[in-house]
Amino acid sequence: xxxxxxxxxxxxxxxxxxxxxxxxxxxxxxxxxxxxxxxxxxxxxxxxxxxxxxxxxxxxxxxxxxxxxxxxxxxxxxxxxxxxxxxxxxxxxxxxxxxxxxxxxxxxxxxxxx
Amino acid sequence: xxxxxxxxxxxxxxxxxxxxxxxxxxxxxxxxxxxxxxxxxxxxxxxxxxxxxxxxxxxxxxxxxxxxxxxxxxxxxxxxxxxxxxxxxxxxxxxxxxxxxxxxxxxxxxxxxx
Numbered sequence: 122x123x124x125x126x127x128x129x130x131x132x133x134x135x136x137x138x139x140x141x142x143x144x145x146x147x148x149x150x151x152x153x154x155x156x157x158x159x160x161x162x163x164x165x166x167x168x169x170x171x172x173x174x175x176x177x178x179x180x181x182x183x184x185x186x187x188x189x190x191x192x193x194x195x196x197x198x199x200x201x202x203x204x205x206x207x208x209x210x211x212x213x214x215x216x217x218x219x220x221x222x223x224x225x226x227x228x229x230x231x232x233x234x235x
Numbered sequence: 236x237x238x239x240x241x242x243x244x245x246x247x248x249x250x251x252x253x254x255x256x257x258x259x260x261x262x263x264x265x266x267x268x269x270x271x272x273x274x275x276x277x278x279x280x281x282x283x284x285x286x287x288x289x290x291x292x293x294x295x296x297x298x299x300x301x302x303x304x305x306x307x308x309x310x311x312x313x314x315x316x317x318x319x320x321x322x323x324x325x326x327x328x329x330x331x332x333x334x335x336x337x338x339x340x341x342x343x344x345x346x347x348x349x
Contacts, residue, residue, distance in 0.1 A: 125278070152334075161244065163324055163339035164279070171334055179336065211278050218335055220267025220328030221286075226278030 122147050125227035127212050133233045134202045142197040142230050144212030152215045153195040154179075154224065155187060157208040164211065170195055171218060202234045237262055239327050241340030248347050254312040256343045258325035261306065267328035269337070270299065270310050274321045282323070283310070315347045 128143040144153065151172050156164040166179030170189040184206060186198045195214075199206060209231050213224040241258045248254045258268075269284035285292045285299040285308065292299045298311040312319055325340040 161341055163239075163241070163341045164337075165339070166336055169334075169336070177334070213278075219330070220269075220335060220337075221284070223269075223281045224337065226271075226280065228276070228278050 124148065125212055125214055125225050127210075127227040127230050129230060130228070131231050133235065134199075135235050136203060138202050139198070139200050140202065140232075141199075142210055142212075142232075144195045144197070144214075144227060145193055146195075146212075146214040146225070147193065148214060148216070148225065149192070150214035150216050150225075151192070152218050152222070153189065154213040154215075155185070155195065155197045156211045156213065157181065158211060158229075159208050167197065167210075202232075204234045206232065207234045208232060237329065237338050239325060239338050239340040241325050241343060243343060244341065245344045246346070248315045248345065250315065250317060250347055250349050252315050252347075254310075254315045254319070254345055254347070256310045256323055256325070256345070257307065258309065258327075258340050259305075259307045260327050262327075262329065263306070264331075265327035265329055265338075268299070268301065268308050269326050269328070270297075271324045271326060271339075272321050273324065273342075279324060312345075315345075317347045317349050320345055320347050 154169040155167040168187040173192040212227040215222040271279035272282040273279040296313045301308040
């Protein structure tokens with residue numbers, strides 16, 4: 122099992138460009154999450170999904186959109202990238218949504234917006 | 236009130252020493268407290284977790300101490316090894332509405348010197 126995979130690993134964008142980050146999991150998990158990690162700020166939840174076809178906002182959703190058309194995939198979109206979106210993005214998945222349901226993280230995507 | 240405050244930001248320990256990382260929270264509705272370990276270039280991975288009705292949990296060299304009245308919890312790494320060098324995040328789980336979210340601390344970068 123590959124677990125949680127993320128595509129691409131690295132990306133450089135110019136301000137105003139758009140892009141989509143892809144997350145895939147092969148564990149048949151219902152819940153999926155997108156986080157961003159910035160120095161000194163830990164991981165902050167951007168959006169999450171509790172099942173196929175559902176999405177919801179997290180702590181820092183502005184400037185991002187998501188879609189969960191298939192259970193195994195969770196896409197994060199940046200419509201018009203800004204330098205403030207320079208970050209490392211992590212996708213995670215879990216079987217359930219309760220605290221004891223371990224979240225499994227992907228390897229991350231390092232995004233730089235110039 | 237949803238914050239989890241983690242300290243120190245960085246920590247250097249000699250091999251064989253004890254590493255201690257502290258976290259504090261305000262919201263008494265948090266009901267699960269995991270710790271995640273992250274190696275450079277990798278995603279976070281669950282290390283150990285504790286419920287608020289337990290004062291201590293030990294797994295090998297890793298121990299969580301939990302003080303519910305003080306709203307504080309800490310990670311102790313006994314006999315620290317160079318292989319423990321990583322970033323550690325505490326987190327707290329908050330169940331709200333029909334789902335829950337993990338709130339992460341700011342992270343602690345641990346370096347264990349040989």
